Amino acid sequence: MTAAPKGNLVVGQSGGPTQVINQSLVGVIEEALKHDVFDEIIGAINGFAGILNRDFVDLRRESPETLEAVAATPGAALGSCRFKPKDEDCEEVFEIFRELNVHYFFYIGGNDSALAAAILNKIARDRNFDLRVFHVPKTIDNDLLVTDHCPGYGSAAKYVASSFIGSDMDNRALPGVKIDICMGRTAGWLTASAACARRGDSDGPHLIYLPERPKSLTEILDDICAVHESNGRCTVAISEGVVGPDGFEMISSPVIADELKDLGMDTILESVTVMGAVEIAAGGAAFDAFGHSQLSGSGALGDFFANALKIYWHRRTNKKLRIRADTLGYAQRSFAGYVSKVDADEARLVGQEAVKHSINGEICGSVALRRIGNGENYFSEPFLADLGEVAGLGKPKKDQFRPVPDNFINENGNGMTQAFVDYALPLLGGLPPKGILKAAPLHHKPTSAH
Amino acid sequence: MTAAPKGNLVVGQSGGPTQVINQSLVGVIEEALKHDVFDEIIGAINGFAGILNRDFVDLRRESPETLEAVAATPGAALGSCRFKPKDEDCEEVFEIFRELNVHYFFYIGGNDSALAAAILNKIARDRNFDLRVFHVPKTIDNDLLVTDHCPGYGSAAKYVASSFIGSDMDNRALPGVKIDICMGRTAGWLTASAACARRGDSDGPHLIYLPERPKSLTEILDDICAVHESNGRCTVAISEGVVGPDGFEMISSPVIADELKDLGMDTILESVTVMGAVEIAAGGAAFDAFGHSQLSGSGALGDFFANALKIYWHRRTNKKLRIRADTLGYAQRSFAGYVSKVDADEARLVGQEAVKHSINGEICGSVALRRIGNGENYFSEPFLADLGEVAGLGKPKKDQFRPVPDNFINENGNGMTQAFVDYALPLLGGLPPKGILKAAPLHHKPTSAH
Numbered sequence: 001m002t003a004a005p006k007g008n009l010v011v012g013q014s015g016g017p018t019q020v021i022n023q024s025l026v027g028v029i030e031e032a033l034k035h036d037v038f039d040e041i042i043g044a045i046n047g048f049a050g051i052l053n054r055d056f057v058d059l060r061r062e063s064p065e066t067l068e069a070v071a072a073t074p075g076a077a078l079g080s081c082r083f084k085p086k087d088e089d090c091e092e093v094f095e096i097f098r099e100l101n102v103h104y105f106f107y108i109g110g111n112d113s114a115l116a117a118a119i120l121n122k123i124a125r126d127r128n129f130d131l132r133v134f135h136v137p138k139t140i141d142n143d144l145l146v147t148d149h150c151p152g153y154g155s156a157a158k159y160v161a162s163s164f165i166g167s168d169m170d171n172r173a174l175p176g177v178k179i180d181i182c183m184g185r186t187a188g189w190l191t192a193s194a195a196c197a198r199r200g201d202s203d204g205p206h207l208i209y210l211p212e213r214p215k216s217l218t219e220i221l222d223d224i225c226a227v228h229e230s231n232g233r234c235t236v237a238i239s240e241g242v243v244g245p246d247g248f249e250m251i252s253s254p255v256i257a258d259e260l261k262d263l264g265m266d267t268i269l270e271s272v273t274v275m276g277a278v279e280i281a282a283g284g285a286a287f288d289a290f291g292h293s294q295l296s297g298s299g300a301l302g303d304f305f306a307n308a309l310k311i312y313w314h315r316r317t318n319k320k321l322r323i324r325a326d327t328l329g330y331a332q333r334s335f336a337g338y339v340s341k342v343d344a345d346e347a348r349l350v351g352q353e354a355v356k357h358s359i360n361g362e363i364c365g366s367v368a369l370r371r372i373g374n375g376e377n378y379f380s381e382p383f384l385a386d387l388g389e390v391a392g393l394g395k396p397k398k399d400q401f402r403p404v405p406d407n408f409i410n411e412n413g414n415g416m417t418q419a420f421v422d423y424a425l426p427l428l429g430g431l432p433p434k435g436i437l438k439a440a441p442l443h444h445k446p447t448s449a450h
Numbered sequence: 451m452t453a454a455p456k457g458n459l460v461v462g463q464s465g466g467p468t469q470v471i472n473q474s475l476v477g478v479i480e481e482a483l484k485h486d487v488f489d490e491i492i493g494a495i496n497g498f499a500g501i502l503n504r505d506f507v508d509l510r511r512e513s514p515e516t517l518e519a520v521a522a523t524p525g526a527a528l529g530s531c532r533f534k535p536k537d538e539d540c541e542e543v544f545e546i547f548r549e550l551n552v553h554y555f556f557y558i559g560g561n562d563s564a565l566a567a568a569i570l571n572k573i574a575r576d577r578n579f580d581l582r583v584f585h586v587p588k589t590i591d592n593d594l595l596v597t598d599h600c601p602g603y604g605s606a607a608k609y610v611a612s613s614f615i616g617s618d619m620d621n622r623a624l625p626g627v628k629i630d631i632c633m634g635r636t637a638g639w640l641t642a643s644a645a646c647a648r649r650g651d652s653d654g655p656h657l658i659y660l661p662e663r664p665k666s667l668t669e670i671l672d673d674i675c676a677v678h679e680s681n682g683r684c685t686v687a688i689s690e691g692v693v694g695p696d697g698f699e700m701i702s703s704p705v706i707a708d709e710l711k712d713l714g715m716d717t718i719l720e721s722v723t724v725m726g727a728v729e730i731a732a733g734g735a736a737f738d739a740f741g742h743s744q745l746s747g748s749g750a751l752g753d754f755f756a757n758a759l760k761i762y763w764h765r766r767t768n769k770k771l772r773i774r775a776d777t778l779g780y781a782q783r784s785f786a787g788y789v790s791k792v793d794a795d796e797a798r799l800v801g802q803e804a805v806k807h808s809i810n811g812e813i814c815g816s817v818a819l820r821r822i823g824n825g826e827n828y829f830s831e832p833f834l835a836d837l838g839e840v841a842g843l844g845k846p847k848k849d850q851f852r853p854v855p856d857n858f859i860n861e862n863g864n865g866m867t868q869a870f871v872d873y874a875l876p877l878l879g880g881l882p883p884k885g886i887l888k889a890a891p892l893h894h895k896p897t898s899a900h
Contacts, residue, residue: 017623019616022885042892056892069885075619077887082624166469166784169525173467174532178780267731270720281717282760283770298756298775299749306748310732320733325748329776330628334616337882338788432787435472435519437527442492442506 004037004359005130007103010051011059012044013076014083014109014116018152019159019339020347021138024108025078026071027351028136029059037359038104046079047107048116051093056100071348074334080109085116090123097131104132104358108351110139110150111391111401114366118391121364134354135366135387138347140333142189143401145392146385147368151350154343154427156183156332157193161431163328164197168204168235169434175233176322177224177309178204181302183332185241188212188404190332194237195416196425199434204235206415211241212403213413217250217259220305221312223414228321240301240327251304260308268307302327340429346380353382366390378426454487454809455580457553460501461509462494463526464533464559464566468602469609469789470797471588474558475528476521477801478586479509487809488554496529497557498566501543506550521798524784530559535566540573547581554582554808558801560589560600561841561851564816568841571814584804585816585837588797590783592639593851595842596835597818601800604793604877606633606782607643611881613778614647618654618685619884625683626772627674627759628654631752633782635691638662638854640782644687645866646875649884654685656865661691662853663863667700667709670755671762673864678763678771690751690777701754710758718757752777790879796830803832816840828876 011028013021025043032038043057044050057078062070070077085093097105107117114135121133137144140156160182171178182191188210195208206227209215220238227234244253260269302325313321350367357365368385371378387393392400408420425431461478463471475493482488491509494500507528512520520527535543547555557567564585571583587594590606610632621628632641638660645658656677659665670688677684694703710719752775763771800817807815818835821828837843842850858870875881 013623017620040892043887043889045889057887057889058892059887061890062888066885066888069883070887071885072883073619073885074616076623077885078889079625080623162786162788163781165786166524167780169523169786170467170780170784173463173526173530175529265731281715281764282757283764283768298752299777300753302748303750307732314731314733318733324780326779326781327749327777328781329778330617330620330774331613331776331778331781334620336612336615336619336884338612433519433522434786435516435521435523435527437493437507437509437520438512438516439493439495439507440511442490442508 004361005103006037006039007101008040008042009038009104009106010042010044010056010097010102011078011106012047012050012108013078013080014047014107014113015080016110016140016333017074017076017080018138018140018333019074019155019335020152020344021108022073022075022077023071023344023347024136024138024151024351026067027348028106028108028355029062029067031352031355033060035355035359039101042100042102043078047081047109047113048083048085048089049081050079051096052089054096074336082112083116084112085119087123090120093120094124094127094129094131098129103130106134106136106354108136108138110137110141111144114144114387114391115393115400118387118393121387122393132358132362133364133387134358135390136351136354137366137368140190141184141187141401143187143403144390145400145402146366146390148371148380149369149427151343151347152333153189154340154346154429156190157196157424158340158343158428158431159332159335159338160190160193160328161196161428162338164194164205164235164237165432165434167326168197171204171233171235174322176324177228177234177236179236179238179302179305179323179325181238181240181325181327183328184211184239186211186401188239188241191237191239192404192408192416192420193424193428195421196428196431200436202231205237206231206234208237208415209242210239210404210409211243212409214243214245214247215413216245217256217308218263221309224309225313225316238301238305251301265308265311268304298329299325299327340427342378342427342429349382357384374422374426454811455553456487456489457551458490458492459488459554459556460492460494460506460547460552461528461556461558462497462500463528463530464497464557464563465530466560466590466783467524467526467530468588468590468783469524469605469785470602470794471558472523472525472527473521473794473797474586474588474601474801476517477798478556478558478805479512479517481802481805483510485805485809489551492550492552493528497531497559498533498535498539499531500529501546502539504546524786532562533566534562535569537573540570543570544574544577544579544581548579553580556584556586556804558586558588560587560591561594564594564837564841565843565850568837568843571837572843582808582812583814583837584808585840586800586804587816587818590640591634591637593637593853594840595850595852596816596840598821598830599819599877601793601797602783603639604790604796604879606640607646607874608790608793608878608881609782609785609788610640610643610778611646611878612788614644614655614685614687615882615884617776618647621654621683621685624772626774627678627684627686629686629688629752629755629773629775631688631690631775631777633778634661634689636661636851638689638691641687641689642854642858642866642870643874643878645871646878646881650886652681655687656681656684658687658865659692660689660854660859661693662859664693664695664697665863666695667706667758668713671759674759675763675766688751688755701751715758715761718754748779749775749777790877792828792877792879799832807834824872824876
């Protein structure tokens with residue numbers, strides 16, 4: 001620890017925006033405004049990219065009213081980027097920071113942003129450059145290491161759970177199979193939050209699939225058919241990152257491709273070829289670095305399951321089935337006007353805390369959350385975690401994030417446990433009520449005809 | 451007008467559920483509970499289908515608490531159906547109603563439901579069967595004839611506008627082209643509501659396409675490229691029912707197919723063939739009654755535009771463009787916990803009004819809304835409209851709904867006018883605030899280095 005030097009502060013935002021990332025930005029600004037140690041409070045437009053482009057704004061000139069309105073607005077008010085700095089980028093940042101007398105850097109973002117901050121921090125230490133580097137956490141994916149949960153998750157999870165309450169009530173009214181694809185490429189936290197929509201035994205989602213549990217296509221189709229056969233309908237939550245038995249994403253998994261051939265559903269695979277051709281025509285590549293086809297259609301995964309189920313069910317029953325698939329899309333992270341208050345408050349807090357730590361002698365760190373009480377007594381407190389540890393610095397990519405733990409996933413790998421719901425529900429800050437008619441049969445003879 | 455006979459009441463719900471259709475159901479029930487003329491208050495499960503199956507529930511046995519919770523819940527609490535009754539179905543309904551002493555029938559739904567009620571009513575009059583038939587309006591499509599607007603629209607429009615506020619802020623943070631496909635097959639009302647998300651000149655959606663204005667693909671692609679070239683980004687709202695120059699839905703329009711061939715984008719068409727093959731494998735048909743291919747993938751239309759734009763932009767600039775497409779999906783009509791209070795109140799009111807009319811001597815009708823004040827003084831009043839007129843009874847299908855009028859659509863046919871926003875905004879019952887940083891450049895030299 002060293003005494004906090006007087007100097008300027010730079011704050012930036014990075015990665016996918018969320019509904020509450022601007023709360024954290026405003027938390028940083030409002031706390032910084034309280035302390036004389038900061039001269040300029042500078043915003044970097046589009047994160048690291050903005051620093052390198054010297055694209056800076058003067059955040060002291062924002063009114064309190066604007067800041068409060070920004071805090072309540074989704075997106076990333078300073079603009080975002082996806083940028084992994086190389087050594088030479090860091091050197092350039094130091095040069096610019098030295099010139100501008102910047103001694104404080106706050107980076108608001110998820111895993112990649114923590115890593116970018118950790119890299120910058122490490123090189124600053126190596127070069128003896130007096131820069132305090134703090135990562136302010138946000139990610140709807142909830143997959144940062146160390147922390148109990150991540151700001152941004154609660155609001156996204158509230159959106160997903162509310163969407164499933166509605167989706168399942170719709171499916172009750174016009175019964176069939178409804179498949180909703182949720183965000184979360186590497187970890188299933190957000191998809192899992194759909195479980196919070198369940199209240200009674202008949203409520204959906206009836207099945208939930210996460211990337212943490214590899215599945216064959218047949219396993220998933222058999223599950224859906226079984227639920228539909230016993231319930232007369234089925235609501236399903238599937239993570240966009242769901243993987244086949246070989247660990248590759250379902251739609252580009254060689255094992256799943258073989259399974260489709262065995263099932264005689266080659267037609268479904270043709271769409272992969274089509275998308276590859278489009279990528280080539282647009283100057284891209286049909287296959288990624290690992291040789292897997294890039295199928296990135298917005299509804300591709302939902303259609304993949306819906307089409308497979310359509311054929312599978314028809315063969316099994318010789319009947320048609322009402323099947324609908326939706327991909328919940330960007331609204332999960334950006335829907336305006338519907339946030340978790342718990343989440344919004346925590347997002348504001350982690351921004352404020354990062355600034356407090358920076359002037360209390362800490363050199364670097366990531367603000368994490370520790371859960372104190374749960375259920376109706378839910379309460380969390382912030383603490384400063386090791387930046388390198390949160391970023392998974394030096395670890396292989398696959399160990400840089402936190403998957404959903406085993407005790408949160410049911411035995412069949414197709415649903416969540418009560419332990420998960422107990423964990424997640426307080427973060428959503430309340431869900432809308434769900435009313436269902438008692439629907440007592442009209443069993444007595446009505447009054448006789450006139 | 452004849453005196454209201456003492457007897458039983460049947461209420462049913464029909465068509466696509468909405469966020470507030472249960473308000474109307476509860477409006478019918480709570481009003482009916484006040485009047486001695488009704489003996490049983492009977493719910494038909496799944497609308498007409500439930501009547502024919504004698505699948506009835508006793509709505510007097512629901513507690514006020516349950517009813518209030520149901521009113522606030524999306525879906526259709528009695529279950530829904532899509533059913534156009536034939537003459538013989540109506541005869542069977544009369545037989546069942548006669549047996550059960552039913553003299554009042556309330557049908558909550560959209561265009562098809564109004565038509566079903568009108569058919570039943572007409573035959574009841576022909577047969578001299580003493581049945582009072584009332585249509586209670588709901589549709590997120592807002593395309594019923596006669597009424598100023600339809601219960602269900604305000605909440606769906608609020609969802610769409612809030613989604614676009616978020617979608618556009620996200621697109622501001624990570625700039626590119628964002629295409630969102632909105633519901634509304636025949637009329638563009640719901641897609642149009644995206645315009646309510648705009649506050650300032652830089653706000654999206656920058657382009658809005660409705661079925662009311664046929665477009666070539668090139669017109670749409672050129673529009674998007676032009677906006678992106680001047681703004682550095684573009685947010686687009688497209689109705690799922692958007693049509694080509696020949697009036698056929700974009701993705702199955704022969705004229706658009708020719709255009710794609712001329713553009714050398716045949717690859718995009720291949721996905722149509724793939725989907726056709728899947729339909730056949732699932733026991734369906736690759737082509738509909740008109741010989742058009744059935745491309746019903748959940749994200750198909752969004753991907754269609756995204757893929758075409760990807761290729762088009764690459765040819766034009768030799769660069770890649772960040773393009774994302776979402777299909778807003780069923781959440782538009784079913785998202786839980788986020789409704790327009792104006793809409794919820796009106797939905798309740800039309801249910802109550804229908805019952806009042808039925809005992810005030812009216813034989814049949816549809817409850818419509820008339821706008822009295824607008825803007826901050828918005829106010830509406832219900833009135834009883836002619837059932838046959840609302841249903842478009844005897845009119846060709848295409849004249850049974852109300853399209854968005856010309857003065858609501860801009861000259862280029864790619865956006866809405868202020869007159870539309872003035873019409874729609876009061877129905878949404880408020881939208882979340884949108885805060886944008888002033889972002890004053892850091893123009894003065896920061897303090898010198900220490």
